[in-house]
Amino acid sequence: MSELSASPVSLGRIFRVFAQIGVTSFGGGIVAYLRRALVEKEKWLDEDRFMAALEISQTLPGLNSTNMSVIVGRQLRGAAGAFVAVLGMILPGAVILTGLGFAYVALRHDPKVALILTGVAAAAVGLLLQVTLKIGWKQLVRPLDLSFVLLVFVLVGLFHVSLLVILVTVAPLAVWMHRPGAKKEGL
Amino acid sequence: MTKIVELINVFALLSLLAVGGGTAVLPEMKHVTVERHHWVTDTQFAEIYSLGQLAPGPNMTCVALIGYEVSGLAGLLAVLVAFFFPACLLCYFVSKFWDAAEGSPWRNAVQRGMAPVVVGLMLAGCYALGKTASYNPARDWEFNLLTLAIGAAVAVILSVTRINPALTIVGGGIAGYFLLGS
Numbered sequence: 001m002s003e004l005s006a007s008p009v010s011l012g013r014i015f016r017v018f019a020q021i022g023v024t025s026f027g028g029g030i031v032a033y034l035r036r037a038l039v040e041k042e043k044w045l046d047e048d049r050f051m052a053a054l055e056i057s058q059t060l061p062g063l064n065s066t067n068m069s070v071i072v073g074r075q076l077r078g079a080a081g082a083f084v085a086v087l088g089m090i091l092p093g094a095v096i097l098t099g100l101g102f103a104y105v106a107l108r109h110d111p112k113v114a115l116i117l118t119g120v121a122a123a124a125v126g127l128l129l130q131v132t133l134k135i136g137w138k139q140l141v142r143p144l145d146l147s148f149v150l151l152v153f154v155l156v157g158l159f160h161v162s163l164l165v166i167l168v169t170v171a172p173l174a175v176w177m178h179r180p181g182a183k184k185e186g187l
Numbered sequence: 188m189t190k191i192v193e194l195i196n197v198f199a200l201l202s203l204l205a206v207g208g209g210t211a212v213l214p215e216m217k218h219v220t221v222e223r224h225h226w227v228t229d230t231q232f233a234e235i236y237s238l239g240q241l242a243p244g245p246n247m248t249c250v251a252l253i254g255y256e257v258s259g260l261a262g263l264l265a266v267l268v269a270f271f272f273p274a275c276l277l278c279y280f281v282s283k284f285w286d287a288a289e290g291s292p293w294r295n296a297v298q299r300g301m302a303p304v305v306v307g308l309m310l311a312g313c314y315a316l317g318k319t320a321s322y323n324p325a326r327d328w329e330f331n332l333l334t335l336a337i338g339a340a341v342a343v344i345l346s347v348t349r350i351n352p353a354l355t356i357v358g359g360g361i362a363g364y365f366l367l368g369s
Binding site for chain 2: 090101121124129132138162182
């Protein structure tokens with residue numbers, strides 16, 4: 001399970017590869033960057049293992065990108081490998097954001113800066129909506145899935161039902177509807 | 188110090204609730220940080236999220252800025268660790284045993300069942316952000332029409348081109364500067 005390549009990859013190399021992904025990826029499309037670097041360039045995983053790791057990353061809580069870093073880093077060099085991979089993934093963005101944060105706190109009351117920030121925030125909503133529709137179109141066209149999408153949206157978006165409540169009520173129900181051997185309605 | 192402990196509690200829980208990625212936890216995060224703890228305002232939350240789109244790497248790294256707002260650099264570091272460490276630790280141990288479940292039809296059921304829940308959460312996140320970022324009742328209709336148009340333009344541009352998403356965010360800022368001031 002854990003032996004991916006004949007000679008062990010150095011921790012420095014793991015950090016560098018993940019930092020490179022961390023510094024070049026923008027706007028939530030990190031999976032594509034990960035595939036290019038890990039499967040095509042470094043050849044640390046084949047396509048099947050990449051998909052298997054992605055599947056785990058998406059099912060467990062946490063960001064897909066950091067979960068992928070944990071899994072691949074662990075397979076390469078155990079706990080230390082997982083640690084440097086996550087660090088490499090997060091650190092570049094965190095440093096840049098810290099700089100942006102300083103500027104934000106200092107300048108946000110400037111009316112001109114406030115206008116820029118309003119435009120930036122308005123654009124971010126469009127980006128988030130586009131990503132949601134791109135990921136979710138399959139769910140939006142199946143009646144059964146769509147009913148769960150709408151149920152969660154109404155409960156969380158309009159009635160502020162806690163996410164924890166959703167995860168112990170609606171989520172198990174949704175999984176149950178897709179249980180092995182269930183009638184494939186609306187698929 | 189109590190603020191730091193509170194930050195850690197809140198973001199560690201959010202970390203473990205982030206099933207389906209960071210964006211799915213957005214509505215809950217906004218509710219807790221804005222309405223319950225009053226750490227940031229509606230507008231600040233939307234702005235901080237947007238700044239996250241301008242920096243490379245996972246865009247939810249922007250949560251660190253909420254920590255910075257609350258207690259400076261210590262808050263920033265506390266939130267960063269609290270938001271990433273618990274989920275990473277869980278992933279580290281669970282992924283070790285995951286392969287034992289290989290081929291189980293329940294694995295597929297979990298994935299198929301969770302997908303619409305995550306999409307619903309993401310839509311709720313769009314709505315939570317849009318409520319202040321795209322439509323602000325305190326502003327006149329022309330202002331709101333422009334902010335809605337900026338969002339719509341970004342969604343359309345990203346659907347039909349393969350442009351770097353960060354550039355559309357920068358474009359939104361430029362549009363805001365020139366269009367919203369008048």
